[in-house]
Amino acid sequence: LTTELTIAVLGGDARYLEMIRSLQCSANASVFAVGFEQISQSFTGGIQRxxxxxxxxxxxxxxxxxxxxxxxxxxxxVFSDKNIQLTESWIDRLPKDCVIFTGITNDYLTELFEKRNLRLVSLFDRDDVAIYNSIPTAEGAIMTAIKHTDFTIHGSNVVVLGFGRVGKSVASKFNALGAIVQVGSIHDADIARISEMGMRAFFLDRLPEKVKDTDILINTIPALVVKRAIIEQLPVQTLIIDLASKPGGVDFDYAKKRGIEAIHALSLPGIVAPKTAGNILSVVIKQILINS
Amino acid sequence: LTTELTIAVLGGDARYLEMIRSLQCSANASVFAVGFEQISQSFTGGIQRxxxxxxxxxxxxxxxxxxxxxxxxxxxxVFSDKNIQLTESWIDRLPKDCVIFTGITNDYLTELFEKRNLRLVSLFDRDDVAIYNSIPTAEGAIMTAIKHTDFTIHGSNVVVLGFGRVGKSVASKFNALGAIVQVGSIHDADIARISEMGMRAFFLDRLPEKVKDTDILINTIPALVVKRAIIEQLPVQTLIIDLASKPGGVDFDYAKKRGIEAIHALSLPGIVAPKTAGNILSVVIKQILINS
Amino acid sequence: LTTELTIAVLGGDARYLEMIRSLQCSANASVFAVGFEQISQSFTGGIQRxxxxxxxxxxxxxxxxxxxxxxxxxxxxVFSDKNIQLTESWIDRLPKDCVIFTGITNDYLTELFEKRNLRLVSLFDRDDVAIYNSIPTAEGAIMTAIKHTDFTIHGSNVVVLGFGRVGKSVASKFNALGAIVQVGSIHDADIARISEMGMRAFFLDRLPEKVKDTDILINTIPALVVKRAIIEQLPVQTLIIDLASKPGGVDFDYAKKRGIEAIHALSLPGIVAPKTAGNILSVVIKQILINS
Amino acid sequence: LTTELTIAVLGGDARYLEMIRSLQCSANASVFAVGFEQISQSFTGGIQRxxxxxxxxxxxxxxxxxxxxxxxxxxxxVFSDKNIQLTESWIDRLPKDCVIFTGITNDYLTELFEKRNLRLVSLFDRDDVAIYNSIPTAEGAIMTAIKHTDFTIHGSNVVVLGFGRVGKSVASKFNALGAIVQVGSIHDADIARISEMGMRAFFLDRLPEKVKDTDILINTIPALVVKRAIIEQLPVQTLIIDLASKPGGVDFDYAKKRGIEAIHALSLPGIVAPKTAGNILSVVIKQILINS
Ligand SMILES: NC(=O)c1ccc[n+]([C@@H]2O[C@H](COP(=O)([O-])OP(=O)(O)OC[C@H]3O[C@@H](n4cnc5c(N)ncnc54)[C@H](OP(=O)(O)O)[C@@H]3O)[C@@H](O)[C@H]2O)c1
Ligand SMILES: NC(=O)c1ccc[n+]([C@@H]2O[C@H](COP(=O)([O-])OP(=O)(O)OC[C@H]3O[C@@H](n4cnc5c(N)ncnc54)[C@H](OP(=O)(O)O)[C@@H]3O)[C@@H](O)[C@H]2O)c1
Ligand SMILES: NC(=O)c1ccc[n+]([C@@H]2O[C@H](COP(=O)([O-])OP(=O)(O)OC[C@H]3O[C@@H](n4cnc5c(N)ncnc54)[C@H](OP(=O)(O)O)[C@@H]3O)[C@@H](O)[C@H]2O)c1
Ligand SMILES: NC(=O)c1ccc[n+]([C@@H]2O[C@H](COP(=O)([O-])OP(=O)(O)OC[C@H]3O[C@@H](n4cnc5c(N)ncnc54)[C@H](OP(=O)(O)O)[C@@H]3O)[C@@H](O)[C@H]2O)c1
Known part of the structure; x- marks a missing residue:
């Protein structure tokens, strides 16, 4: 950032502390933080207002x-006693090239800025944010696997379902730790890339026959793929880790019935690495501001 | 393949010898090979007709x-004295669910089968074929790099341009060999994935400042990105390897003028690994026939 | 194992359950288990006697x-109400080529078998056992690092001290997860091998200047190397993980005084992967019996 | 190097050009080069005398x-018309703490300096030099494999014999490129480390049964291990690469008789990466001078 930037942060959780610090430090920026009274100013470096x-x-x-x-x-x-009230008149006074960032958006928010021709960036809808967040997600899955098994990841049979943003990172990291990783997908191109990356690939419709020796089954597909018929094929000591957002992709009831441990591990970035999660946001925000 | 398949191969080069062998061996298939009289039948296992x-x-x-x-x-x-003449009447007699494969297609070919409602698969337009072929392409780039430098890939500064199907494989393999790899792309999501894979990422517009210590510059982008202004910044002992198809992405004339070695390395799969290239075709053809 | 083997297991902890099962299953062996009454025979497959x-x-x-x-x-x-009494007369009746295994030995044990010319194998003194056990040890260190930090291993600055059996595995696995790993050793050959493996190497006497940006400091050297003078250089949010056996290699008191978290993580194989730990023993025992 | 060093280089080949340049540049040193008249002084930076x-x-x-x-x-x-004559009287005038470096030594040389209590370092007898040189050696093996086969390293069955300094580097780099690597050794500890590194390990006496599907067989053991009985088991299209110094470890005559291509690839560092080979020498020389 060559020119000085002025940024207002209106509320936020633990991840935002690191984001504010990082924006304040590495960018040529002044950050005004609203709603952080319970945090010492020296902690984030931002200027409380x-x-x-x-x-x-x-x-x-x-x-x-x-x-x-x-x-x-x-x-x-989260870090203040009082909430913040955003008014239309306040928004009306923003300059035309001001960029507004939010985690997720809704119709109200989208319309609010659209009709003013202001750019609204919904961070969690971005591919890059999802990919960066797949790293702490994968590390959370690793921690879960080590903690909830009595064997090493190294040498174990791991099946990963889905090869999207999370699946790619999870599969490659378990592979790097020495697991024998099989990845299931419905896409031809994924099958090819999985092989290129040194893992075993299979089309998802072959799942039933692929899980017979599975030690750890990790799902990243947001759809019910680990159904009863799959769970029936699993060895009873298999650990299932479901990373897909609610309701997940596993028949948890049936797994419980069969005595198979199944963990729905959600919101891992915020849990295992809130500092990194905040840093990811600052990296992406900076890139967007530089390029705009 | 559970049911017996009958496949006709009409002409083809060295890659097809392996493809025929592989189809004949691993699939439950009878392969009729037309136009291979100069090859001993025992070599491919296919039945010459x-x-x-x-x-x-x-x-x-x-x-x-x-x-x-x-x-x-x-x-x-390639392996016969006489060419083969495909007639419309012959095509008319193909069953409705017969699948026709070609490497690349043209308007004539596309129309020929479309109007008969026959499925035509243009293999080289497929993502999976491009990804599988990126492996021998990357190995060809490695061989070129080792041969044309007086230093090791390990420890050298490698810049890869483009993170598509070829770029991903090339970058990750040079990284695996211990190079310090920087990858340039125009896509936010690529920047994130490159970092996740443990390499350094940069936006392509920063290229001029990124190449100052480059030992090996590898281009995979099919557009003129390694222009005069970039070549001017390169150390004179840099090796440029351009993998992009003709006309490539390098100002070869200016590189020559500056005394920088620039190699346009084309058709690497067929050169360094014709057997693998043939095998890739058989793998994909089999998958398509199984799924159809 | 081509010929049938008869093996007696006299006592043992959780790791031995897996060891018995594995010996019984994969080798052509009959295993008699003494001191496991509290465990169902079907669990290990061994014959209780x-x-x-x-x-x-x-x-x-x-x-x-x-x-x-x-x-x-x-x-x-561990799994019985009564202890086992080994008598000299019992030992006197063992055949000349019988091999005796123990985890660690002592003078009494060593002499007992030496004077009878019986081969005593002290498993934990073996290099291969130490190397196999370094795998669960490294995974335990990974779990500890993920759990006790608020950032990802990926992208963090990790310093590993020592490049012996444990150090090699720990360093390479953190490297595989995308950390920037620096390894300190006193041996020239280690410095070279660390570089070859794609990590940064330094001679231990340079430690003070190497730790200034450290996020995670992992010690494997069984000597006081992380002294006051080193801890003084560490950023206050550094996590120290000491893997060296008691008393370890860290001035824990001083770390505490400076408010730096320091974890002495011991006996990790038995904690994170008792099943693997038992399996390691059976693999090595089988190899020794095959080769003898 | 904090104090200025004065170094005399008496003769040498292409590798020494880079070594002189590197010593002259990065160390606080004056280098006098004798026997390099055919090389322009500006090329190495050393002072010709x-x-x-x-x-x-x-x-x-x-x-x-x-x-x-x-x-x-x-x-x-190599780079002069006249040879250099080292006289005892010249040596007698060297200071007591002067360090003498040679590639390899002989009785004459050893005695010459021993009797004067001068430290003679025989570079190629050092473990670290052997390990650093194993990197260009491995890259040379990779280039040879790519060039002399019609399939990719990725996905091929590679057997590496020996897990010493060269074997470790060769095996891990072929593994990194996606080969299915099996490594044979006689040492228990090697078997464990090979597994830890994610490759398959076997005891050398099992070699005959391990080579049946081998695509590439790479030997690093300086003894005749690839004998007739092994070659008999190899598929006829296997490529043998022998890296062991003369006479190597392969029965080349018998391989030829069976029509199996066997390449004795020697002196690879000097061939594929003379600049790196020279740089290795300067790195090690600098470390020794710093520590002495
Ligand atoms: N647990 C955590 O901490 C955490 C962290 C981040 C994300 N998540 C969650 O993890 C899940 C995956 O996220 P992501 O970013 O990897 O998503 P993504 O990039 O969209 O990947 C999902 C993959 O699953 C495939 N898929 C979707 N529906 C399918 C179906 N019915 N059958 C087969 N394949 C199907 C998708 O294919 P198409 O592309 O063709 O749809 C895609 O390849 C989401 O639910 C996300 O919310 C959880
Ligand atoms: N030498 C060989 O042996 C060999 C072997 C295989 C392929 N190839 C050639 O290698 C090239 C790359 O193949 P591929 O399969 O990797 O293609 P690809 O998957 O399309 O990747 C090319 C990448 O370059 C980007 N790109 C295109 N035009 C650009 C521009 N003007 N500026 C910046 N980025 C641009 C693309 O972005 P978008 O996706 O946004 O366009 C894409 O990310 C092609 O020319 C192909 O024919 C050569
Ligand atoms: N936490 C756990 O769960 C766990 C599991 C396994 C092992 N351990 C412990 O971890 C430690 C390391 O085990 P290991 O198998 O890796 O041992 P190792 O193979 O002997 O490695 C220790 C390394 O430290 C070096 N070293 C020893 N003293 C030194 C000193 N004063 N200064 C500098 N370097 C020194 C050794 O060099 P030399 O070879 O020259 O002595 C060797 O390279 C041991 O204490 C072991 O009991 C802990
Ligand atoms: N081609 C090239 O460009 C090039 C470059 C560098 C080196 N080299 C050559 O490559 C060879 C290996 O070098 P290196 O540095 O790896 O040596 P190294 O570290 O000594 O490794 C050789 C390995 O082979 C084992 N070994 C020796 N004799 C054996 C036998 N009869 N049976 C089974 N195993 C045996 C050794 O075990 P022990 O330790 O128990 O002996 C050791 O593990 C040497 O001949 C060297 O000169 C060639």
Missing amino acids: ELEDIDPQSLDAVILPIPGVGSNGQIET | ELEDIDPQSLDAVILPIPGVGSNGQIET | ELEDIDPQSLDAVILPIPGVGSNGQIET | ELEDIDPQSLDAVILPIPGVGSNGQIET
């Missing part, structure tokens, strides 16, 4: 919290 | 050579 | 528990 | 060529 003390016209970027903004413009805070 | 001695109605698949068929239906052969 | 019901003359191997035998010949059991 | 113009008393180190010195004190040059 009340919303009314910030001049919207001076801002290059506004960063909203991960869950975005309620339909009445209310922002819930 | 004249086109007229094959009953089209019995065929599950027809495999045309890599360059496809001329606009008059003529097929040039 | 009283010591007096076993004919020593029929034995090819005797396996004593990890800690060996007390100086009066007493063997403490 | 006649032997008689150098004051032995000022020297911290003398570097003799790789093959050392003839028994009459004669040094053969």
Whole structure:
């Protein structure tokens, strides 16, 4: 960043502390943090302000919290006693090239900025954010596997379902640790890439016959793929780790019935590496601001 | 393959010898090879036939050579004295679910089968074929790098341009050999994935500043990216390897002028690993026939 | 194992359950297990016996528990109410080529078998056992690192001290997970091998200047190397993991004083992977019996 | 190097050009080069001198060529018309703490310096030099494999014999390129380490049964291990690469008789990476001078 940037952060959780620190340090930026009174200013390096003390016209970027903004413009805070109220009049005063960031968006938020022709970036809808977050997700899966088995990952038979953003990282990291990794996908191109990366590939419809010696079964597909018929084929000491967001891709009831341990491991980046998760956001935000 | 398949191969080069052998061996298939008289039948295992001695109605698949068929239906052969003449009447007798394979297609070929509602698979347009072929391509690049430098890949500064099907394989293999690999791309998601894979990522517009200590510069982008302004920044002992198809992505004239060695390394799969290249075709053909 | 082997296991902990199962299954062996009454016979597959019901003359191997035998010949059991008493007269009846295994030995044990010219194998003194055990040790270190930090291993600065059997495995696995690994050793050959493996090497006397940006410091050297002067250089959020056996190689008191978290992570194989730890023993025992 | 060093290089081949340049550049050193008249001084940066113009008393180190010195004190040059004559009187005037380097030594050379209590370092007898050189050796083996086969290393069955300094590097690099690598050794500890590194290990006496599907057989053991009985088991299209120094470890005559291609690939570091080979020498020389 060659020119000085002025950024307002309106609320946020633990991940945002690192994000603020990182934006403040490495970029040529002044960060105003609203809703962080319970955190010592020295901790993040950001300058704590009340919303009314910030001049919207001076801002290059506004960063909203991960869950975005309620339909009445209310922002819930984690590190403050009072919530923040975003008003249309405040937004109206933002400069035309100001970029607004949120974790996830909703119709209210999207419309709010669209009709003003302001750029709204929904961070968690971005491919790059999903890929960066797949790293702490994979490490969380590794920790879970080591903790919940009585054997090493090295030398174990691991089946990974799905080869999207999370599946790629999970499979390659278990492979790097010496597991014998098989990856199932429905895509021809995935089958080829899995082989290129030195793992074994199979089409998902062959899943039933692939799981007979599985030690660890890791699902990343957001659909019910680990059904009863699959669980029936699993050795009873298999560990199932489901990474797919709710409701997940595993018949947990049936797994329990068969006495197979199945863990639905969610929100791993925030759990195993909140600092990295915050840093990912600052990296991507900086890149977007540089390129815009 | 559980049911017996009958496949006709009409012409083809060295890669097809392995393809025929592999189809004949590992699949439950009978392969009729037309246009291979100069090759001993025992070599491929396929059954050599004249086109007229094959009953089209019995065929599950027809495999045309890599360059496809001329606009008059003529097929040039490599291992025979006479060319093969494909007639519309012959095609008319193919069963409805017969699959036709070619390396690349053209308007004539596409229309020929489309109007008969026959499935034509253009192998080299497939993502999986491109990914499988990226492996021998990467090995060819490795051989070129070892041969044309007086230092080891291990420890050298390698810049790879492009992170598509070839770029991914090339970058990860040089990384595996201990090079310090930087990869340039225009895509945010690539930047994230490159980092996840343990390499250094940069946006292509930063290329000029990234090449100052480069030992080996490898291009996979089919556009002129290694221009004069980039070549000017390169140390004079840098080796440039351009993998992009003609005309490539390097200003070869200017490289020569500056005394920088630049190699346009084309058709590497056929050169360094014709057997693997043939095997790739048989793997993909088998998968398609199984799934159809 | 082509000929049938008869093996007596006299006591042992959780690791021995897997060892018995594995010996019984994969080798052509009959295993008599003494001191495992609390375990269902079906669990290990071994045949439970009283010591007096076993004919020593029929034995090819005797396996004593990890800690060996007390100086009066007493063997403490984990899965039985009563201990086992090994008598000289019993030992006198073992065949000349019977091999005796123990985890660690002592003067009493060594002399007991030496004077009878019987081969005593002290498993934990073997290089191969130490190397196999370095795998679960490294995975234990990985789990500890993920659990006790708020950042990912990927991209973090990890310093490993020592490049012996444990150090090699730990360093290469953190490297495989994408950490930037520096390894310190006093040996020239280690420095070269560390470089060859794609990591950064330094001579241990340069340690003070190497730890300034360290995120995770892992010690494997059984000597006080992480002294006050080193800890003074560490960033305060560094995590220290000491893998060296008691008393370890870290000034834990001073680390605590500086507010740096330091974990003495011992006996990791038995903790994170008892099944693998037992399997390692059976693999090595089988190899020794095959080769003898 | 904090204090200025004065170093005399007496003769040497292409590798020494890079060594001189590297010593001159990165160390705080003055390098006098004798026997390099045919090379432009600007090329190496070293200062060209006649032997008689150098004051032995000022020297911290003398570097003799790789093959050392003839028994009459004669040094053969590669880049000069005249040879160099080392006299006892010249040596007598070297300071007591001067270090003398040679590639390999002989009785004459050893005695010459021993009786004067001068430290003679025989570079090629050092473990670290052998390990560093194993890197270009492995890359040479890779180039040979790619060039002399019609299939990719990726996915091929590679058997490596010996797990010493060269064997470790060769095996791990073929593994990194996606080959299915089996390594044979006689040492228990090697078997364990090979497994830890994610490759398949076998005891050498099982070699006959291990080679039945081998695509590439690479020997690093300096003894006749690839005998007739082994070659008889190999598929006829196997490529044998023997890296062991003369006479090698392969029955080349019998391989030829069976029509199996066997390549004795010697002196690879000097062939594929003379610059790296020279750099290795300068790295090790600098380390020794720093530590002494
Ligand atoms: N546990 C955690 O901490 C954590 C962290 C991050 C993400 N997640 C969750 O993990 C899941 C995967 O995320 P991602 O970023 O990897 O998503 P992604 O990139 O979309 O990958 C999902 C893969 O599954 C495939 N797929 C989808 N539906 C399928 C079906 N019915 N049958 C077969 N394959 C199917 C997709 O193919 P197509 O591309 O053709 O749809 C894609 O290849 C999501 O639920 C995400 O919310 C969890
Ligand atoms: N030498 C050989 O033996 C050999 C073997 C195989 C392939 N090839 C050739 O290698 C080249 C790459 O093949 P591939 O399969 O990797 O293709 P690919 O998957 O399409 O990858 C090419 C990459 O370059 C990017 N790109 C295209 N135009 C660009 C531009 N103007 N500026 C910046 N980036 C650009 C593409 O981005 P988008 O996706 O956004 O376009 C894509 O990421 C092709 O020319 C192919 O014919 C050569
Ligand atoms: N935490 C666990 O679960 C666990 C598991 C297994 C082992 N361990 C322990 O981990 C430690 C390392 O085991 P290991 O099998 O790796 O041993 P190792 O193979 O002997 O390696 C130790 C390395 O440290 C070096 N070293 C010894 N003293 C040194 C000193 N004063 N200064 C510098 N370097 C020194 C050794 O060099 P030399 O070869 O020259 O002595 C050797 O390279 C031991 O204490 C072992 O009991 C712990
Ligand atoms: N082609 C080239 O460019 C090139 C480059 C460098 C080196 N080399 C040559 O490559 C060979 C290996 O070098 P290196 O540095 O790896 O040597 P190394 O470290 O001594 O390794 C050789 C390995 O072979 C084992 N071995 C020796 N004799 C054996 C036998 N009869 N049966 C079974 N195993 C045996 C050794 O075990 P022990 O340790 O128990 O003896 C050791 O593990 C040497 O001949 C060397 O000169 C060639």
